Amino acid sequence: xxxxxxxxxxxxxxxxxxxxxxxxxxxxxxxxxxxxxxxxxxxxxxxxxxxxxxxxxxxxxxxxxxxxxxxxxxxxxxxxxxxxxxxxxxxxxxxxxxxxxxxxxxxxxxxxxxxxxxxxxxxxxxxxxxxxxxxxxxxxxxxxxxxxxxxxxxxxxxxxxxxxxxxxxxxxxxxxxxxxxxxxxxxxxxxxxxxxxxxxxxxxxxxxxxxxxxxxxxxxxxxxxxxxxxxxxxxxxxxxxxxxxxxxxxxxxxxxxxxxxxxxxxxxxxxxxxxxxxxxxxxxxxxxxxxxxxxxxxxxxxxxxxxxxxxxxxxxxxxxxxxxxxxxxxxxxxxxxxxxxxxxxxxxxxxxxxxxxxxxxxxxxxxx
Amino acid sequence: xxxxxxxxxxxxxxxxxxxxxxxxxxxxxxxxxxxxxxxxxxxxxxxxxxxxxxxxxxxxxxxxxxxxxxxxxxxxxxxxxxxxxxxxxxxxxxxxxxxxxxxxxxxxxxxxxxxxxxxxxxxxxxxxxxxxxxxxxxxxxxxxxxxxxxxxxxxxxxxxxxxxxxxxxxxxxxxxxxxxxxxxxxxxxxxxxxxxxxxxxxxxxxxxxxxxxxxxxxxxxxxxxxxxxxxxxxxxxxxxxxxxxxxxxxxxxxxxxxxxxxxxxxxxxxxxxxxxxxxx
Numbered sequence: 001x002x003x004x005x006x007x008x009x010x011x012x013x014x015x016x017x018x019x020x021x022x023x024x025x026x027x028x029x030x031x032x033x034x035x036x037x038x039x040x041x042x043x044x045x046x047x048x049x050x051x052x053x054x055x056x057x058x059x060x061x062x063x064x065x066x067x068x069x070x071x072x073x074x075x076x077x078x079x080x081x082x083x084x085x086x087x088x089x090x091x092x093x094x095x096x097x098x099x100x101x102x103x104x105x106x107x108x109x110x111x112x113x114x115x116x117x118x119x120x121x122x123x124x125x126x127x128x129x130x131x132x133x134x135x136x137x138x139x140x141x142x143x144x145x146x147x148x149x150x151x152x153x154x155x156x157x158x159x160x161x162x163x164x165x166x167x168x169x170x171x172x173x174x175x176x177x178x179x180x181x182x183x184x185x186x187x188x189x190x191x192x193x194x195x196x197x198x199x200x201x202x203x204x205x206x207x208x209x210x211x212x213x214x215x216x217x218x219x220x221x222x223x224x225x226x227x228x229x230x231x232x233x234x235x236x237x238x239x240x241x242x243x244x245x246x247x248x249x250x251x252x253x254x255x256x257x258x259x260x261x262x263x264x265x266x267x268x269x270x271x272x273x274x275x276x277x278x279x280x281x282x283x284x285x286x287x288x289x290x291x292x293x294x295x296x297x298x299x300x301x302x303x304x305x306x307x308x309x310x311x312x313x314x315x316x317x318x319x320x321x322x323x324x325x326x327x328x329x330x331x332x333x334x335x336x337x338x339x340x341x342x343x344x345x346x347x348x349x350x351x352x353x354x355x356x357x358x359x360x361x362x363x364x365x366x367x368x
Numbered sequence: 369x370x371x372x373x374x375x376x377x378x379x380x381x382x383x384x385x386x387x388x389x390x391x392x393x394x395x396x397x398x399x400x401x402x403x404x405x406x407x408x409x410x411x412x413x414x415x416x417x418x419x420x421x422x423x424x425x426x427x428x429x430x431x432x433x434x435x436x437x438x439x440x441x442x443x444x445x446x447x448x449x450x451x452x453x454x455x456x457x458x459x460x461x462x463x464x465x466x467x468x469x470x471x472x473x474x475x476x477x478x479x480x481x482x483x484x485x486x487x488x489x490x491x492x493x494x495x496x497x498x499x500x501x502x503x504x505x506x507x508x509x510x511x512x513x514x515x516x517x518x519x520x521x522x523x524x525x526x527x528x529x530x531x532x533x534x535x536x537x538x539x540x541x542x543x544x545x546x547x548x549x550x551x552x553x554x555x556x557x558x559x560x561x562x563x564x565x566x567x568x569x570x571x572x573x574x575x576x577x578x579x580x581x582x583x584x585x586x587x588x589x590x591x592x593x594x595x596x597x598x599x600x601x602x603x604x605x606x607x608x609x610x611x612x613x614x615x616x617x618x619x620x621x622x623x624x625x626x627x628x629x630x631x632x633x634x635x636x637x638x639x640x641x642x643x644x645x646x647x648x
Contacts, residue, residue: 203509210508211494211501211517214487218495221484228420228478230470230499230560239505285486349486 007353014352015198022191031188034303037258039190042298044254047197049278049290050204051247056276057285057349058208059240060220061144062152064272068159069245070252071267072135073128075166077253078181078262079174080124086183091176098173103127104185121185122196125253132249135162136242144237156269166264181262197254200247205287207243216240281338282345289347305330371398372434373564373596374419374474379428380452381414381620382442388414390620391453392428396564401590401597403607405631406617407641412600413479415617416568419598420476421469427452429462432472433563438462471499475562477553479569479600483541489552490537493524496559524559530592531555531585547578551585558593565589567599571606583609604642608632616641 022039029035048066055061080103082090091097104120111119143154165171167178175181187193207213215236218226227233256262274297282293307313308327316322338346347355374396381389389411396402404412417423419430421438426446430438441458442450464472475496484492497520503513511517528534531551536544541552550570557565570586571579583606590597601607607614608628616624616631618640624631631637638644 206511207505207509210505210511211498211503211513211520212505212508214491214495215498217487218484218498221486222482225478225482225484226495227466228422228470228476228482229496229556230467230475231495232465232467234465243505 006357010353010356018194018198019191022189022194026189026191036190038299038302040193040258041255041302042295043190043193043197044251044258045275045278045294045298046291047200047254048248048251049275049282049294050201050287051244051251052275053279053282053284053287053290054204054208054216054247055240055244056279057283058213058220059216059237060223061237061240062148063155063241063244064152064269064276065139065155065159065245066248066275067267067269067271068155068162069132069136069248070255070271071159071162071166071264072132073125073249073252073254074256074262074267075175075181075264076128076131076249077121077124077256078184080127081121081184082181083183083185090181090183091173093179094172094176097176117185121187121257125196125250128253129246129250132252133242133246136245137238140238140241144234144241156272159267159269159272163264163267175264178264181256182260184256186257186260193254193258197251200250201287201291204243204247208287212236212239277335280345281335281342283347283349284345285349286345286347286351288352289345289350293346300334301327301331372396373398373432374598375431376415376419377429377431378454378457379415379418379425379430380450380454381411381418381423382426382446382450382452385449385451387451387620389418389425389617392617392620392622394615394622394625396596396598398563398596399590399594400612401586401599401610403611403614404598404600404617405602405604405607405614405641406623409619410617411620412617413568414620416476416566416600419469420474420566421464421466424463426450427454427458429458432469432474436462437464437469437472467499470560470562473561473563474566475557475560475564476566477550477557477568477570479572481549481553483549483553483556485540485542487541488538489533489541489544490524490528492541492552493527493556493559494520496556497524499560527555527559531558531589547574547581550574550582554585554589558589562595564596564598567597567601569600569602571601571603574603576605579603579606582606586610 025035025039048070052066055063079099083102084100084105088096103124104117107120107123108116110116139158143151143158146154166175169177171177215226215231218231219233219236223233278293278297279290281297282289305327308322308330309324310322313322372395376392376394379389379392380387392415404415406412414423418425425438425440427441427450429436439458439460439462442455484495487495501516503516507513525534528537531554533548533552533555536548541549544552554567554570571582574582586597587610589595611628614625614628614631615622616637623640624634624637
């Protein structure tokens with residue numbers, strides 16, 4: 001009981017601090033500022049990383065299909081939210097596309113302009129998530145019979161197939177083929193991203209600490225024992241897969257929002273690896289680890305190390321060395337160092353409150 | 369009074385050309401403690417795995433609480449390879465997964481301890497309660513099942529106090545000493561609310577004192593939880609002290625069954641398994 005209260009207080013304080021900071025940043029900086037961009041992208045990646053962690057870290061299913069589910073979410077969001085009068089321009093090769101409505105406008109019709117468009121955007125994200133979940137259910141039927149590496153390969157292949165499928169010209173009236181989807185609405189403030197992704201991460205957290213989350217962890221720790229103790233493996237694995245894909249789908253929609261354009265070509269397996277990297281750096285089985293790692297990763301790759309590609313880094317001007325591609329080389333070295341010295345990731349399988357408790361226990365220890 | 373809870377009927381388990389369990393027939397009555405003994409490789413654990421749904425028997429059926437829960441007959445390539453008896457007597461296939469068998473009211477422990485390593489003692493037992501949860505994933509996520517969750521937690525606390533693990537409930541399961549890990553595995557099985565408890569070598573690796581404690585413990589939980597206990601064991605002290613009846617397997621075949629006294633004086637059992645002490 002006491003432990004729970006402590007966690008709640010900690011979470012409440014953290015929430016207030018984060019929200020306060022993000023509102024302040026939103027107010028102080030213009031929306032095109034790099035800080036806002038970094039926060040938005042990191043928030044989206046945090047959500048997707050946590051969803052991947054739910055599957056890989058908590059249920060022990062090594063799946064690499066995240067980019068595929070994100071692609072579904074991203075396209076659903078784009079297709080459903082492009083304003084009707086801009087569709088002719090976006091779908092210029094496909095006679096304005098097959099879909100002649102836009103969810104934000106539909107909702108604006110009876111909820112008013114500002115509220116209606118927000119509800120419409122959220123609804124489009126939800127549709128993306130549900131579509132990803134439906135797809136997860138479908139491919140989960142055959143694929144979840146596989147274990148470890150084989151599951152990874154099958155899901156990776158699925159994501160690649162889906163990407164090729166979305167670039168297919170015959171689907172052009174809906175997906176715009178290999179052309180870009182654009183002109184759809186976005187949330188201007190980083191705070192909106194934080195609230196939305198935060199709420200979804202909180203849901204995952206609640207799930208993990210529920211009886212179903214405990215069953216997932218039992219499957220990860222020892223499948224044979226889990227099954228012997230009455231946990232239906234097929235059902236629970238499918239459940240974890242579908243739920244994880246749902247959040248990946250919503251995350252994909254948010255990534256589309258952030259990017260401003262959607263192209264199927266950008267949802268490559270590299271994207272899955274990026275997210276896997278965040279999960280591994282943060283600690284497999286740690287939600288707060290995934291969140292911290294995604295902010296560190298996005299912050300350093302998008303902002304801190306940017307200078308390595310453009311000639312000036314930390315005041316050193318060396319255009320001969322600091323040119324295109326050097327950033328990724330340095331980045332790889334940093335990642336190797338992290339993996340070498342933090343074998344279990346930054347957080348291991350601990351959460352932030354656990355670390356605080358450890359420290360206070362250590363302080364108490366000598367006095368005993 | 370002597371109502372049959374488990375009936376294994378003509379069960380044969382054949383792996384390729386090897387007959388691991390050959391025409392096993394046994395009956396366990398409600399409230400009994402029955403032991404299955406025999407030399408290494410006799411097929412004891414295989415028999416357990418058949419009963420709990422881990423393996424599908426090649427031929428035969430298993431009845432639990434008056435209901436046929438498992439049945440199979442040789443199929444495909446096995447039809448021509450089948451070396452056992454009673455071929456052609458079974459026509460249906462009933463193959464529940466282990467989790468379903470557990471939910472029917474049978475829980476087991478493992479020969480090599482299989483606790484969930486990253487979980488605390490309390491959570492290990494609490495997770496076993498999951499199979500009795502009635503709330504779905506949404507009501508569990510949104511905490512609409514508070515009552516059930518609280519009842520489960522209270523129940524687990526009570527169970528841990530009963531088995532004497534309440535003082536270590538927040539420790540990692542793997543940090544416990546060996547004897548307590550065994551005890552925890554039994555507590556976990558009890559949390560699944562079984563009528564029949566299957567123990568696969570519960571005293572393996574225990575010293576004489578721990579074995580003695582375990583013997584008392586098994587009798588105690590049988591009375592307290594109104595259980596039937598079916599166990600595999602090599603510690604003859606334990607087996608002879610607590611079992612009401614004993615089945616002896618050798619090379620997959622049942623070579624004897626009876627009370628401990630009958631088994632101890634059975635010539636075939638002595639030759640195959642028990643042996644004679646030098647000075648006797």
